[in-house]
Amino acid sequence: MDSAIRAIDCDVHPMVPGMRALTPYMDAFWADQVAERGITSLDPQSFPPNVPKTIRADWRDAKGRGADRVELLQDQAMARLGADRAILNPLYGVQLVFNEDMARAFTRALNDWTRAEWLDRDDRLRASIVLPMHSAEQAVEEIERLAPDRRFVQVLALVMGEVPLGRRQWWPVYEACLRHGLPFGIHAGSSYRHPQTSVGWTSWYLEEYAANQQGFQSTLASLITEGALTKFPDLRVVLLESGVTWLPAFLWRLQKVWKGVRFEVPWVDRPPAELVRDQVRLTVQPLDAPPEAVERILEHLRSDEMLLWASDWPHWQFEGDAAVPPGLPEALLPKLMRENPLATYPRLREGEVA
Amino acid sequence: MNVIQPLGHAGKPPAATLGLVDVDIHPRANSLEAFRPWLSTRWWDYLKTYGIRARHGFPAGQPPFPKAQPLASRKDAWPPGGGTPASDLDFLRHQLLDNYGVDVGVLNPLQPSGQGDRNNAFSAAMAHAVNEWQLEAWLRKEPRLRGSVVVPYEDGAASAAEIRKRAGDPNFCQVLMMSRTSEPAGNPRYWPIYEAAAEVGLPVAFHAFGYSGWAMTNGGWPSFYIEEVSEHATSCQNQVISLVVEGVFERIPNLKVILIECGFAWLPSVAWRLDAHWRTLKDEVPHLRRAPSEQIREHIWVSTQPMEEPERGQHLLDTMGWIGWDRILFASDYPHWDFDDPRQALPGFIPAERRRDIFGGNARALYGF
Numbered sequence: 001m002d003s004a005i006r007a008i009d010c011d012v013h014p015m016v017p018g019m020r021a022l023t024p025y026m027d028a029f030w031a032d033q034v035a036e037r038g039i040t041s042l043d044p045q046s047f048p049p050n051v052p053k054t055i056r057a058d059w060r061d062a063k064g065r066g067a068d069r070v071e072l073l074q075d076q077a078m079a080r081l082g083a084d085r086a087i088l089n090p091l092y093g094v095q096l097v098f099n100e101d102m103a104r105a106f107t108r109a110l111n112d113w114t115r116a117e118w119l120d121r122d123d124r125l126r127a128s129i130v131l132p133m134h135s136a137e138q139a140v141e142e143i144e145r146l147a148p149d150r151r152f153v154q155v156l157a158l159v160m161g162e163v164p165l166g167r168r169q170w171w172p173v174y175e176a177c178l179r180h181g182l183p184f185g186i187h188a189g190s191s192y193r194h195p196q197t198s199v200g201w202t203s204w205y206l207e208e209y210a211a212n213q214q215g216f217q218s219t220l221a222s223l224i225t226e227g228a229l230t231k232f233p234d235l236r237v238v239l240l241e242s243g244v245t246w247l248p249a250f251l252w253r254l255q256k257v258w259k260g261v262r263f264e265v266p267w268v269d270r271p272p273a274e275l276v277r278d279q280v281r282l283t284v285q286p287l288d289a290p291p292e293a294v295e296r297i298l299e300h301l302r303s304d305e306m307l308l309w310a311s312d313w314p315h316w317q318f319e320g321d322a323a324v325p326p327g328l329p330e331a332l333l334p335k336l337m338r339e340n341p342l343a344t345y346p347r348l349r350e351g352e353v354a
Numbered sequence: 355m356n357v358i359q360p361l362g363h364a365g366k367p368p369a370a371t372l373g374l375v376d377v378d379i380h381p382r383a384n385s386l387e388a389f390r391p392w393l394s395t396r397w398w399d400y401l402k403t404y405g406i407r408a409r410h411g412f413p414a415g416q417p418p419f420p421k422a423q424p425l426a427s428r429k430d431a432w433p434p435g436g437g438t439p440a441s442d443l444d445f446l447r448h449q450l451l452d453n454y455g456v457d458v459g460v461l462n463p464l465q466p467s468g469q470g471d472r473n474n475a476f477s478a479a480m481a482h483a484v485n486e487w488q489l490e491a492w493l494r495k496e497p498r499l500r501g502s503v504v505v506p507y508e509d510g511a512a513s514a515a516e517i518r519k520r521a522g523d524p525n526f527c528q529v530l531m532m533s534r535t536s537e538p539a540g541n542p543r544y545w546p547i548y549e550a551a552a553e554v555g556l557p558v559a560f561h562a563f564g565y566s567g568w569a570m571t572n573g574g575w576p577s578f579y580i581e582e583v584s585e586h587a588t589s590c591q592n593q594v595i596s597l598v599v600e601g602v603f604e605r606i607p608n609l610k611v612i613l614i615e616c617g618f619a620w621l622p623s624v625a626w627r628l629d630a631h632w633r634t635l636k637d638e639v640p641h642l643r644r645a646p647s648e649q650i651r652e653h654i655w656v657s658t659q660p661m662e663e664p665e666r667g668q669h670l671l672d673t674m675g676w677i678g679w680d681r682i683l684f685a686s687d688y689p690h691w692d693f694d695d696p697r698q699a700l701p702g703f704i705p706a707e708r709r710r711d712i713f714g715g716n717a718r719a720l721y722g723f
Contacts, residue, residue: 053634160573167577194569197592198585200537206635207538207592207599210627211572214588218571221584226577243627248669249619250587252662257583260692261422264580273665288627293676300669316634 006084007337008348011187011240011283011310012077014118015049015067016042016092016110025109025116033102042106044093046158046189047315051205056316067314070121077313078124081323084338085348087153088127089240090114095158095191100134104142107132111146119151126348128156128185136172143173147180153347154183154238159215160190166222174232181346183236183281186219188212213288216242217250220276224254227267229275236344238281241312243288248300251276277303281344283310284336285317287325294327308344309337373710374696375717377460377657378561378614378685379450379499381492382425384437386466388491392483397476407472409536409567418565419582423691431689439689443495450688451498454696457714458723461488461501462530462561462614469504469532470564477506481516485526493525500721502530502559510546517547521554527721528557532564533586533616539593540600548602548609557610557655557720560593562586590616591624594650598628601641603649610720611654614685618656619664622676625650651678655720657685658712659694667703679708683717 016022019039023031033039047054055066059076066072078086094110097103107130114127129146131139139155146152155177157165165186177184189212195201196211216239223229223237251273258265258272268275284307289297298304311323318325328336342348383389390398410418423429431439431449440446451459468480481504488501503520505513513529520526529551537543539560551558563586569575570585590613603609613621628646632639656677664670674682686694700709717723 051635052637053631163574164571164576165573190572194572194574196572197538197596198568198570198572198589199533199535199539199566199592199596200541200568202538202592202596202599203541204599204639206628206631206639207595209631209635210595210599210624211592213623213627214591215572217588218573218576218581218585221581222571222573222576225580243623245623245626246620248664249617249623249662249673252619252664252669253587253617253660254580254584256660256663257580261580261583264422264578286627286630288623288630290626290629293622293626296669296672300664300672302665 005334005337007082007309008341009077009083009086009311010308010341011089012073012086012313013067014088014090014114016113017068022109022113025112026105030105042093044091044096044189047091053316055314059314070118073313074122077311080321081311085124085126088114088118088125089156089185089187090130091187091189094130095133103134104132104138107142126151126153128154130156133157133161136170139173140176143176143180150347150350153345154185156185156187158189158191159186159212159219160194160196162191162193164222165219166226166228168226171228174228174235178232178234183238183344185238185240188241213243213246217246221254224268224272224275225265229279230267230269236279236281238344240283242282243286244282244284245289245297277306281306281308283308284325285310285312291327295329304332304335305340307336308341373714374454374456375458375684375714375723376456376686377683377717378659378687379459379461380440380464380690381461382438382440383487384441389483389487392486393479397479400476406466408470409472409565419579422579426691427689428691428693443492456498459499460527461492461499463488463504464563467504469507474506474509478509478512481506489525500527501525502528504530505547507531507544507547508536510543514546514550517550517554528559528612531558531560533560533562533590533593534564534566536566538596540596540602548606552606552609557612559612559614560590562590562615587617587620591620594624594654595628598646598649599639603653604641604643609653613654614657615659615687617660617662618677619662619673621656622673655681655683657683658699659685659687660692667701670701679711680716682712684713
């Protein structure tokens, strides 16, 4: 990898070793609840720790765990893969909790843990504000609490939540994002309010992992048809660990249906493909294309500004140090690995000036 | 979503569509009375009193996402003699079969068919009646038409029995399921359907539609009809994923699956994604011995309408090539509003030889017409 590019890794995952790691960041009441009620772990089914995909084999310790210390990120990903900076996206299951007070307390604890255990220990790191998604009020409150810390460069929701993300009830969250220069990040994973498919619960983890791809399509359809993207033209939406190859076919279909029934959503006053090219970005791990099809897929996207490099550490998406999906043309790498992330994240540009 | 063309002049052959096979025509009965001859008194009384009860909140007739026009139909498809679109055989002959030179047309009855009804026993009774109605009202009267074996798919055993009843009847060319089943289609509860279909030599068609009872996205209920239509693609993607990952094609090697009105441009992406992650999760699914993309290439056919429309034509050619030119079947979706006129549905840049295959050759090879 060309270190002159000073690459920005847009999706890495610190893993919380257990609830005991979070209780120091809770008030006495919630720390007590965790102990008294025996809440030991919130590892989500979306990323079960023992599944080979969740942590690459050579990134696991003797106990099979991994990604739970900043040194591991420094050694396994940043140094080896040549990343100049990395954006932390914690996926601990705080967004799955049904009790909204508990979810709020656990989410705050997770964000404070990320800040103290990761951001404070390496000034090359940036992070997403994990949002409590029981209500827009809670999400906005957490944004307002943490946005003054400029190391938080994005907010984070799961792609499979309770209510589609385009719905008007979420718009105050987008207003808060715009107030603070924060893109809205949407990561693979479910809050388990609904089955992973519109036809019910899946049997196998492979099916469940694959189903994130449908969740991203539905979420984009919601953001477009509800009018969120047209209402907030400066909002940037980043799809994380979404796969990439599904996007052109999705747009070809949605745009055709829009031509037929756009009387139903008159506020969508631009072709959906244009809205997406202007406002939506995707990380490239996993890309999910055979190398020989990659150039065609890039042409189908009709933009070289949409893709952001990510290693997806510690998830197993590639072997060795081959963190750039094979088939991506060399000429694209400066944009992919640095210019596009800088254009997407206003707060990373502040880092440039400093 | 093509502009509807005026009817062709009698005697003028629609040259672009010679040998046409249309795999998606929706016949409709004018009233429930049409099915009464084949329903017991018990089920007829039940139907009149309790009605069709799908997995959504409104009784039959009112979809939860209102359509863009009455019965989602072309305005000019209402028969001049009265009745609902595609209820009048003579007018269907005139407007569709004769007008476009359709050699073979495949009927996919949608509403009311009892498919996906919350009452399995009623669903089975209704499916049987709909199949008898197809024979009586359409298939025995018009040799260009073929029927679909409508099955009460939430009950695997009852569905298999209905399929075996139709074994060897050349009037039926496929088994019909809706794409939104109440569990993913690869679930073992549906295997008796696929086993019976393979046994009697019929492909299984999934037609986009139906109500699973679950939210129409895996992140909750959408708001709009435009989303409902768009989400047919995601539910069909999940069905393909489920059929592959549950090992249905490994288990039933001669099973053929047709996706009708599901779109198709998404299929390569699904195959690639499954291949990529099968590689890292093989230990979970040792029953998958062959790459998912190979299974999809071998077992799955797609139909054209509604055909995705890229901004650049070449992109569609890429996609069709990835799917396999021999796997794409022409569908008009008559009489629905988004009907594809065979004279202009396929973009001109598709090579002539490929057009012939899509218009009829592929369907003949698949169904054995």
